Amino acid sequence: MKNLFLISILIFSTFAARSQSKVMDTLVDVGHHKIHFKIVKGTGKPILFDSGGGNNGAVWNSILDQISTITNAPLITYDRAGFGTSTIDTLQTDDSKHGIMTSIEDLEIGLKKLGYDKEIVLISHSYGGYLSALYASRHPKLVKGIVLIDVNHNYFEDGVIEKELAKQEKLIPEWKKNNKGTYYMSATILETVRIMSKIEIPQHIPVVDFVNGIPFLKAPEEIERWKECHKKYVENHPNVTGITANDCGHGIWVGNPPLVITTIAKMYANTSKQKVEIQERALQYAVTACNEEKAEDLAFYHSEDDLNTWGYALLRKEENQKAAAVFKLNLTLNPASANAYDSYGEALLKTNQKEEAIKMYRKSVELNPENKNGKEVLERLAKDNPMQ
Helix, strand or coil: CHHHHHHHHHHHHHHHHHHHCCEEEEEEECCCCEEEEEEECCCCCCEEEECCCCCCHHHHHHHHHHHHHHHCCCEEEECCCCCCCCCCCCCCCCHHHHCHHHHHHHHHHHHHHHCCCCCEEEEEECCHHHHHHHHHHHCCCCEEEEEEECCCCCCCCCCHHHHHHHHHCCCHHHHHHHCHHHHHHHHCHHHHHHHHCCCCCCCCCCEEEEEECCCCCCCHHHHHHHHHHHHHHHHCCCCEEEEEECCCCCCHHHHCHHHHHHHHHHHHHCCCCCHHHHHHHHHHHHHHHHHHHHHHHHHHHCCHHHHHHHHHHHHHCCCHHHHHHHHHHHHHHCCCCHHHHHHHHHHHHHCCCHHHHHHHHHHHHHHCCCCHHHHHHHHHHHHHCCCC
16 A cells, blocks of 8 residues: 555655646736636646636646646636736726626637637635636536635625625725725725626526635624525525535635535546546545645644634634633744734633633733734723732
8 A cells, every 4th residue: 555655645646746737827918908717727627727816827726736636637727817917908987897797708818819718617715706707608518517715606796795795994094005906896896796796696506615614704793694595506506516615715726625626526427428538537645735735734733724714713602711722732833923822721711710811811912913813801800800
């Protein structure tokens, strides 16, 4: 078994090196501006990746080599106008003309010029799910499968988007000056939500719908709404498979690469004449990844951010003792982190260990004098306990 494991690693390393040599970066003129595409060359129908709001195509880089190795398909990532190295039509001064309809037209023109305007498989994250749904509705015979990764669905309807825009009001002037892509996305999001409320992926297209296991939203009602949107989508569409990615945040392919990679490979295999060969490569990858994961588990789950996220997930479920244990572990592993002391102090308060909590907050403020939260908590505790 050890020899098989080493051989499989060598095979995948060879394929990865080979895939890097067949990458093409190009700017495609789509009319008054250019869209950046990155293409990992291959054979058969392409797989197109759509990133979430505020991101460019580079967010997918960590999984492209493995998917290329398994599927041998052309892989396409791109930057929407104003993101990455894609430019903006500066001649168009009407903000409303920089919305989702322009984005989908840019994509269609780019794919046609590149020769990929035929059958295709779509992968999308968050806001990118709007693009996948819109593209599929406009090209129902060409889209052969879709993997949705924690996408918005109808979360922002019923007045939710208005509340989100109110939170962003102070950021908009800065975006308009220094981040045109985000500015135009924000300026047109009301119209985007309105358009997408009437658009659905045709039901004959097979879909896998991922939802996160570690909520990225903060308020309980927001978390519940996000989950419910995904639940209803799966229940109301017979050709959709729902998957909850346990222990993963919003970027599920980062939290659990093998889960997303093998799901994409399976979706693609079902559309390919090389189904058996792709499935065999996907299985071999899964075996290799499982062995590697066991070796890397400790380091991965003991990163400061991961432990902090895990601890707060436990606090939200009111599992305060467990959360305190996780935060204590985080502090042990990261003794120079002001945030680790702050988080542990919060958990100690919730378990009625006020004296220890005060020590943690004091140490946090000592390490980071700018820790406003720590200072406020200490002031409040001092008023409650004047002898402390």
